[in-house]
Amino acid sequence: MFRDLLVHIPTERSPRPAIDASVSLAMTAGAHLDAIATGYASTNVPFVAEGGAAVAASLQFEYERAMERADAALGIFEIEAKNAQIAYGKYALSGSIAETVSRFGASARLYDLTIVSQGEPDSETYDNKLPQELLLQAGGPVLFIPYTFRGAFKASRIGICWDGSRLAARALRDAMPFITKADALTTITLNASEVPADASPERLVKHLARKGLRAKTISLQSDHGNLQASILSIAADETLDLLIMGGYGHSRLQETVFGGVTREMFRSMTVPVLMSH
16 A cells, blocks of 8 residues: 655645545555645746845745745644644645746655645646646656545545556556555446557456456447546446546646646546556
């Protein structure tokens, strides 16, 4: 099981989904949980006639306000962590979005699992950008919690999204601590004719069976523009608690580009999703 967890606590939107999911997971897994809250300081300080000293003072004020927001969010986390009697740590970061992504991403590489909450689709905040960037920076699995999530996290019924790709295989391996403890497993393959024969859904089921894991197979045809909706429809029909999938994306000239299914899942996930890149 995962023993060393990291959670991102938002400061620009509700911290409850991330806190509720991560604390409950740490409690059931007997894991240590570190929380990092990120307060963002704007680098767009307006010009002032007084010159450099005034600009420096404005920047300092921005950073202090950012730290205050981070500390406030961590206060909420600490109350829940103490009530759950888990081992925990808490840290506040402030800076520009680039600075916080870099520092948080470096920290995440030392943990078994990083937990973040989904950005709110209709809100333009830095807190919406950081979770997505962590998928590319963490070097390990990232558990995305829907922004509508409430209550304790569980992973009793798991769906494994399988297209035979390297990223799907990476996610499968990274999620094994969840998979081996699940009550029910469902492999989900869309457009199976496009999956390499040597990594077919049937071979995946045999692979899992060798580990003593029984899995139901769902294989459907779906329009390429409707893949994410088809996955979430299956998740609802099968009452899944968790989806496992590869996260497609890359950074190009300081612009992050995500694959269509990954991008749409960020926008409209209805259940927690573990992604690996």
